[in-house]
């Protein structure tokens with residue numbers, strides 16, 4: 001008889017070889033919990049490039065003090081219950097209104113996690129009679145939302161507008177239900193950005209709706225941090241804009257912003273929130289302040305962009321392949337997607353007091369291996385110089401064939 005636990009003793013499953021050898025270096029490395037541009041790893045102070053602290057707000061003392069105040073007032077428990085029953089407060093309602101105003105949409109719905117918010121939003125707004133067309137490289141939360149919704153679905157080639165249009169045309173030939181296009185705004189692993197201007201043209205031409213998960217654009221992209229739609233000047237055409245609080249907002253939770261009727265529908269039908277306790281008061285209080293900072297402190301965003309330009313150009317000048325960089329993310333491709341080489345580079349860089357992590361399947365398509373580096377507003381010139389020197393030393397010590405990274409870059413883009 002097969003026991004369902006049998007597989008747990010194999011190297012199968014996600015990151016199986018790392019799990020099997022109890023690795024806490026390449027996967028699940030243990031870090032000091034205080035986030036910042038420098039952190040402690042295995043007793044050593046390291047420059048940190050792997051946390052999504054884009055605007056440096058994880059280190060903001062004013063926000064920390066507010067969290068302490070909220071914890072004193074409410075403890076960790078409040079509010080007790082789901083929004084639908086006993087977990088709704090004036091503060092939750094006010095925060096939704098504030099996000100709706102910032103995002104220039106009629107209404108907004110809070111979620112406890114970005115992941116669950118994306119699933120809940122997609123699965124509530126489409127049903128089995130509808131069709132979803134999703135970009136192939138969309139985050140797992142969107143793909144899971146598609147599966148949970150039980151809608152028919154099609155996958156278009158990554159950011160390929162011909163592929164998207166082919167699917168839209170095909171669906172409209174025999175169309176019965178509605179159509180939702182689903183994509184990331186900034187793609188969180190590679191740092192490229194969805195072709196929103198063309199997607200908006202296509203969604204209007206074929207009468208579809210558009211959902212954007214802008215986890216890595218929210219608070220970051222565009223003149224005022226309203227995200228990837230603002231960056232392209234098409235924010236008003238996005239039907240549902242989703243942002244998580246786990247990145248630039250340095251908290252936890254997420255928000256779906258859309259029109260009044262759709263928001264109200266999501267509020268009452270998104271099972272991942274309807275059947276879950278509401279966002280804790282500590283986060284509700286803190287997020288209101290964080291939003292004020294993000295909406296008004298443009299200098300912070302400028303510092304992040306300046307640091308992004310420095311690290312991206314520094315590594316590119318050394319010959320590293322960093323892909324497209326319309327966003328601050330710096331994705332450094334490992335030559336030929338070679339896992340052993342990737343691990344050697346990580347070790348070599350970390351030994352010099354610089355913390356980077358590798359990203360592999362299933363986070364990115366098979367065959368790709370990259371270091372995903374997140375420049376933040378709080379990195380210093382010294383942090384950046386030390387990092388570039390560490391990459392240079394490893395490049396020379398391992399005699400890296402950097403030309404081979406190019407061919408690994410576009411793997412997985414096909415349909």
Ligand SMILES: Cc1ncc(COP(=O)(O)O)c(C=O)c1O
Pocket residue numbers: 113114115116118139141184188213214215216244245246252253254
């Ligand atoms: C594109 C995207 N969507 C959703 C999520 C999930 O967000 P959260 O961590 O807030 O649950 C992430 C986080 O990795 C993400 O990158």
